[in-house]
Amino acid sequence: MVRRNEIVDLSARLFAANGYAATGIREIGDAAELARGALYYYIDSKESLLGEIHNRVMDPLLDQTRNIVGLKASATTRLRLISEVLLTQIIEHQDHVWVFLHEYRSLTGERRTTFKRKRDEFENLISDVLSAGVESHEFQIDDLRLTMLAFLGMHNYTYQWIHGASAVDPVKLSKLYCDIFLAGIAAGSPGDGV
Amino acid sequence: MVRRNEIVDLSARLFAANGYAATGIREIGDAAELARGALYYYIDSKESLLGEIHNRVMDPLLDQTRNIVGLKASATTRLRLISEVLLTQIIEHQDHVWVFLHEYRSLTGERRTTFKRKRDEFENLISDVLSAGVESHEFQIDDLRLTMLAFLGMHNYTYQWIHGASAVDPVKLSKLYCDIFLAGIAAGSPGDGV
DNA sequence: GTCTATAGGGTGATAGAC
């Protein structure tokens, strides 16, 4: 079972480096120092590896985010915490995150619907915090969904340029993103049409 | 030559829908109603199609952006114009943009270096406008590169969710993004450490 | 310009020996 996890991690590295479709089961076997027959003792299929990589990032991210949203704190504070948690995952698990943000369309059937459900829940949690901030007059937001996507885009796109970049501190980057975003949606800011 | 362009466009659609590596030359032939032999009368290789898709988006984008940066206008205005031009490309040429933002790592050799050079130039043009805004005291920016990437990420990530979404107006979306971003980097905003 | 046939080499997955 430990061996299986090693194989999932090394697959994430290969998929992130060369793409899911372009990576052969033979390369995974080579990296694991296992012939193909032996490899299939540990895995069910190539796609099952893809599914496990997704879960390995998405499940802890959802857990942490649910906890943060449930906190008795201002919307501003909770949004900053979500930002830190998300960026920490993106930066510290670059390979897994690359795969889950880049290759999710290669999932099929039940694995695909499960993953879509989790992503939707994550987006809804962010929208909930933005909504709460409007209620409490912390934020002024015209279009909730597009604003949520602007927040998510600024964060998620990080996976594209962080690869191979020299060390970036997730807390510092989170502060930079949130300082921009929170000033941009602050009640009384120039964007509110007053 | 017209036929060739049709094949490039239909390839963009297939690559965006199913991924570059997962799309076979046979599927492209089927979509063009051409046997594989005849298809190769029009194209040099599968990768040449990928290269042409990239150029079809990147070249006009760079042209327009160079022109905007050269305008005698405030940094704020020029940044809003770049945002509109970029989002118009992303929304009106969804398939081509998907391919160029998602599959550029499948380019090899000279095609790859050429494309990287163009992307770098585009990023530098944005950084130039941000710099100009700092000079003119329109903007307050700590880390120029990370701030440029925050801007780019918010915009580029749009390609991920725009696919299949109902019609979105690029001008409206640009205003939403820029209202947030410009308030976030405005001189005298909460993020500047005053 | 378009076709069929084929080269030369991959693919994911399984069977069965050890």
Place this chain on the structure above:
DNA sequence: GTCTATCACCCTATAGAC
């Protein structure tokens, strides 16, 4: 648990007939 051999199929690209 690990191996080799193999199945059935797919791939990009080219040759040469029409």
